[in-house]
Amino acid sequence: MKFEPTYGKLKNGKTVLIRNCEIQDAAKLLKSVKQQIADSIYIPKTEEEFTLTEEQEKKWISSFMVASNSLLLVAEYEDEIIGNIDLTGHTRKIMQHTAVIGMGMLLDYRNMGLGQLLLKGAIHWAKQNPQLELLWLQVYTENHLGVSLYKKMGFEENGILKNYFKQDGRYYDNLTMSLVVK
Ligand SMILES: CC(C)(COP(=O)(O)OP(=O)(O)OC[C@H]1O[C@@H](n2cnc3c(N)ncnc32)[C@H](O)[C@@H]1OP(=O)(O)O)[C@@H](O)C(=O)NCCC(=O)NCCS
Numbered sequence: 001m002k003f004e005p006t007y008g009k010l011k012n013g014k015t016v017l018i019r020n021c022e023i024q025d026a027a028k029l030l031k032s033v034k035q036q037i038a039d040s041i042y043i044p045k046t047e048e049e050f051t052l053t054e055e056q057e058k059k060w061i062s063s064f065m066v067a068s069n070s071l072l073l074v075a076e077y078e079d080e081i082i083g084n085i086d087l088t089g090h091t092r093k094i095m096q097h098t099a100v101i102g103m104g105m106l107l108d109y110r111n112m113g114l115g116q117l118l119l120k121g122a123i124h125w126a127k128q129n130p131q132l133e134l135l136w137l138q139v140y141t142e143n144h145l146g147v148s149l150y151k152k153m154g155f156e157e158n159g160i161l162k163n164y165f166k167q168d169g170r171y172y173d174n175l176t177m178s179l180v181v182k
Helices: 025-038 054-066 115-128 144-152
Strands: 004-010 016-018 071-077 079-090 099-106 136-142 154-168 170-180
Touching: 004 115, 016 115, 025 054, 025 079, 025 099, 071 099, 071 115, 079 115, 099 115, 115 136, 115 144, 136 144, 144 170
Parallel strands: 099 136
Antiparallel strands: 004 016, 016 071, 071 079, 079 099, 136 170, 154 170
16 A cells, blocks of 8 residues: 655754655665664664664565555655654464554654654554554653653553563563554
């Protein structure tokens, strides 16, 4: 199902484009996500673990083009990928009506409404998608920007797995949230 590109305004007045990710975005997306990981303690992946090559990234992007219950969007500003969101639909029949959300953006663009633009676009698409009925995600309970955004967009809290993340000897709790889109 096609995603219609949309423009949106951030709180700093900048206009960004939200559009489907294309294969030719691989290098720019890789660069952006690497930076996002370096600049966030709320993405549960270390910089050393993020070892995707451009070829592997291309394959990952193309996997969204063939899965009818999946979507990968990017936010673009002045030719740079500043953020992204993915809905990864389940491949097993019994859970094909569900998709898990991942998202992130460059540090300079956080807390400016970009998350809302990306999530709104993805939710709108999911509501039109005949397969999808349930979106879900996991977030550090301390990630106030994330939790606040997801609540605002209608996600409900499903439960907390305590001490799920362990970083530099410190534990963090993991909150699961979900949204019905049927
Ligand atoms: C989490 C993330 C996706 C949220 O996107 P964002 O663009 O920063 O979020 P938005 O600006 O759209 O919304 C954030 C909301 O939190 C509110 N907020 C800001 N500080 C807050 C605080 N300390 N406590 C509670 N809410 C807060 C903002 O006011 C805003 O709500 P509003 O639009 O009603 O004013 C983004 O910050 C990000 O990529 N962070 C790093 C990676 C990450 O955490 N990814 C998500 C993993 S689940």
